[in-house]
Amino acid sequence: MVSWERVIEITKWSQEKKTEAVVWSIEVSSCLNTAGVSLPSVELAHRLVTHICWENNVPATWKYLEKAMEVRMVPPFLVLALLSTKVVPNRHPVLHPAAYSLYLHLLNRHAFSLSSLVNSPNYPSLMNSIHHVLSLSQLYDDYHHDVPSHPHPGVALVQFLFTLVWQLLQASLQDEGLLQRHKSLLFVDPGLDLTIEKLDNPHHLHAKNTATAIQFIARFLHHKLTSRILSLVQRNMSTHWGAFVDELEQLAANSLILRSLKHLSPDSFFPLNLKSNWPMSCEPNNNNNKKKKKKKMKLSSMLAASASASAVQSHNDSSLWLPIDLILEDAMDAHHVMAATIELLTGLVKALQAINGTAWHNTFLGLWIAALRLVQR
Incomplete structure (x- = not known):
């Protein structure tokens, strides 16, 4: 039986000795293989993220985590889910803005490689783990009302991607003081005052992170694969999609950081075909609401x-x-x-x-x- 304390001991020792990430990965993999743990390991992902946040939030541990994701010692998408619940709420300049920057780096590196996730042999169990980490059944309780506690992996994947993008959106709105307090904040702490005061300083890490997050939102919306997955939310979860679009429009209309970006503008921020709350060219009338709802649930x-x-x-x-x-x-x-x-x-x-x-x-x-x-x- 594996001793996870031993894995953490190896990690701490490597931190102190400034061991290269590749050497650390070999030692930890050897330890896990000896104990009969198959890789990628869900438990290792939980252990590493817990180790980093926040007692060991140092460059070395982030390099180890990145290497573990790269060589598939841990499931990359599960790590992104775990980090999103810990890093984003603590991105304030007096807390851990550097960690948020590293999270965005990992998000950019892995979030658009969905084929590797879908084609993995443990895809169903992995999506179930992500479903529980993000509490998707609570975030989308109206959708999961008649759905089993273990949703189909395809549904969890769509909601997972949507949650990551919506979280970036709400974090960016909050950073500029644009987020309405009564809105559902996902994992963003509504009590934090994260308004950026020095927007004229391009080297301010917090402002830079917000600019990066806004660019990633646009990339998710325009990317060939992720935009089509998000369109499933548009077609099947109109209530959530409507709130999402409202906040996109709020950011596009009022974000000073978005206006300062060279290669992105409010007009090109998100595609026209994703702006509508309804998948068809016109909204359903009162006479066929039930029929439309039945069709949407059937499609789900x-x-x-x-x-x-x-x-x-x-x-x-x-x-x-x-x-x-x-x-x-x-x-x-x-x-x-x-x-x-x-x-x-x-x-x-x-x-x-x-x-x-x-x-x-x-x-x-x-x-x-x-x-x-x-x-x-």
């Missing part, structure tokens, strides 16, 4: 089924594309293909391609086979 269930299948089956398995079959069935039941259905199907195909981590060739085959099955039926 289909995403969950597809995401669950993607974790355990090959990319060529038709079960990955089951949501397409259901959308086509709905279109045939209506006896005509409406423009809204085409738009929904287009967005769903793009999102499933992102979630399943498949090449477009396999994605097209999935769509084609779904159409053939529809003809056969």
Whole structure:
């Protein structure tokens, strides 16, 4: 049985001796292998983050953590989730702004490599760990009301990514004194006064961190993969998406830091197709609210089924594309293909391609086979 105290002892000794990160990783890996611990290790991720925050918040330990993420001693996305709950609320200049800077560095390095997460053999259990770390069922309690305590990994992935981006957004708003106090603050402490006073000093670390966070928000919104995953929130969690868009507009309209950035402007901050609270071209009227709600919940269930299948089956398995079959069935039941259905199907195909981590060739085959099955039926 592994002695986690021994792992921490190795880490502390390495800190004192200023041991290189690669040497530390070899020693810790050897210790864990001897104890029969498989890597990446969820427990090691918890231990390292707890070790750093905050008694050992020194450059050496951050280098060790970065190396552990790089060589997959720990699950990178779980580490990001753990750090987000500890670092972001403590980013104030008198607390740990350097840690926030390092967190943003790790976020930039790992958050856009979602295919490695989805294709990992322990994807379902890892997403379940992230779900509990971030308390996603509490953050999105209305969505999880009728959902089991262990949600499908695809749903957890979508909500995890959305939470990371929304947290950056609310932190940036709070840094400039723009966050409304009555809003849900995720992991941002509403009692902190984090308003930046010296915006004219470009070398001020706190202001620099906020500028970096704003640029990352824009990157998440424009990135080919992450924007499509976020569009699933737009389609299936309209209440949360509406609040998110309101805060995006608040930042775009009032952020002095955003206006000072050279390669980003309020007009280009986030794409037009993500501004709407509703996935279709117009909002539903009162007569078909229930029908729309049923469709949205159905799409959520289909995403969950597809995401669950993607974790355990090959990319060529038709079960990955089951949501397409259901959308086509709905279109045939209506006896005509409406423009809204085409738009929904287009967005769903793009999102499933992102979630399943498949090449477009396999994605097209999935769509084609779904159409053939529809003809056969």
